[in-house]
Amino acid sequence: MSGISVQDVVDALKPELATRASDPVCLSVGGFVIEVRCTSPALLAELLRYFQHVITEPADPDLTIHVLSEAELPFDVEFADWAREPGKTGRKDAIADLADGRLVLKIRTGVQFLQSLAWAVAFGPTGDYPNQVINFINTQILNRFQREDWVACHAAAVRTAGKGLAISGLSGGGKSTTMLRLMEVAGTQYVTNDRLLVRRAETGTQALGIPKLPRINPGTIVTNSRLAGLIDEEREEELRNMERDELWHLEEKYDLFIDDIYGPGRISHDARITDFWVLNWSRDSHKPTAVDKVDLPERRDLLSAIMKSPGPFYQTKEGPFWTDKTPLDASAYIAALDGVQTWEITGQIDFDVLFDAGTELLGGHK
Template identity: 35%
Template sequence: MNKSTITKSAIVEKYRTEFPAKEAIFIDFGGCVIETRVNSSELLADLTNYFKEFLIDAENGDIMVTAHECPKTDLGLEYTVKQPDPGKTKIKEEFYNLPDGRVVYKRLTGMVFVFGNGDNIAIGPCIENSNQVINFINNRFIEYKLNKGSFLGHAAGVIENGRGIAMAGFSGMGKSTLALHLMSRGTTFVSNDRVMAEDNGDSLTMYGVAKQPRINPGTALNNPDLSCIVSPADKEKFMSMPKEELWELEHKYDALIDECYGQGKFILKAPLSGLVILNWQRDNSETIVKVVDPKERKDLLPAFMKGTGLFYLPDSPEKENDPGVDAYADLLSKTTLIEISGGVDFDKAADVCLKFMKEGKI
């Protein structure tokens, strides 16, 4: 493509013409339907299996995403490097802002994602990198909710007895592990890593993301409902490792909710009745649980706050800057904020969460 004439619309037209995406699925994200069209039956099968609990019959959606399996492509753009998040060193993404949208290039896989003003397109070796296509689809829903005024939270979520609870924590605190402990005790899953908190005036609603949990071997082996995803050979290897090394492994497993806990145990919308902040450490001290005021404990809120990142394009100038801690404090004053500190005790934390969801108090 001629660099001087590159626009988002031109890219979309070129790849939708050359690699027509004729097969479609419709994914219901708690009331927002994303129509996803692909040019590969193999990719369609991967996406259908991943999103199977949220598929509906429809003729069109609120948002359309097309994914085009094709060779790696060079759009001839001079990308800007996305600097790694704090604590990480590997550069994974580059981007280029077009007059009518944005291009994100995945350096490690060669995948290209183009979006803006209602057009959303994934280009490249999609089958080999279906996880990145899945993330792109989920990010379209996140963008949709943020542009309607929701706040982005870095949290897992479950619901029981009509009360939803989100779990956040500073790095490595175990929010997903706690969520899966609660799943083993009968709750329904809402989200693994991201929630969008919607202000309803005097209460909050959380929307989850259709992203299956990715867990480390320590989490899997310490939960009977999850141990089935680890092969016998891996079990033998991991069980012989020191506990500290086991929890630090980078190896991850996909824990599909329907396969581990049964069908109908994953929904994407729930009341945000409470938010738990895990602020504990791995020692033998007593686990402490208390309700706190978000306006007085703003030091806890960065554990929940999440920047919008490259895959979000605001629909108005006032949304270009992420909300600050004061805005999050105002928002979270409409729910119950629970701090769990002291020593790590997932069983006690699960007891607290279950009591709150059943009785509305800790």
């Protein structure tokens, strides 16, 4: 553990923290109010655009997030790499544990974050990487509710008045494409694209999505007519001419603004989850796509697609931080999803079959 304290970092950043920030912006998710103070008007404009659907009237915040520009620490910090999840390669995050907090460094960009129970500060070249600031803000929401015994699922989700459907799968397994197809079902609302908080309550399994807009891959765009025009015409034509396998593995992401594509009133981050799809299908399978009920306690192997590590920013309410060796508690997920019907999707990848199944499940019509 470093001999540096959170206060040492705060004191070093005081000139930037004292810089007049733009008028604070308040966001509210699940009753949790975050105040964002950003020193860059250009970056603030991007944040306002991104979080427009959760902006609320100024209020006493539960947490203030400071977003600074090209601030640097006047002392050296010794960082250690954070281990990637199985199947992930390359260096992404590094951490330095302080006496009462943690610094997190994004290795590829140089953006740094101070995380503690009292402080949340982003600094460095933040204006060049707004998506990392967006992720940091969303991380504070995840932290807050995980401290209240919600568990985080690696899942997309949609809801209707009577149903809530979560969708998990291996990375690139099609959960975003499936979720967006189901947005065509009458009465559906978008809950989340990649992180879903759940906990068991008397009325069933409560769920809360974070205000993270879908970051979709080219395959999702070219297979959904609704998304035509999301990227420039020339690039879309290039994508349509790619081989299926090449398109599937293409590392290219685009933000999708739900209100722009589906119209207003189509987002609800609060939901009650009644059903959970686990995409265990394969592009190499020749079997028909099947949607089968399973008992999750008896199929714990499927939890690997559902469970998600809280990551390097997570600090428990007692003070200790999560480590890259801290095991996930499978029993907590089983308990949180008690009463939720789990379904396993197997066979070949066929989004039309899944759309029909989802339409029937959600009680809507095409």
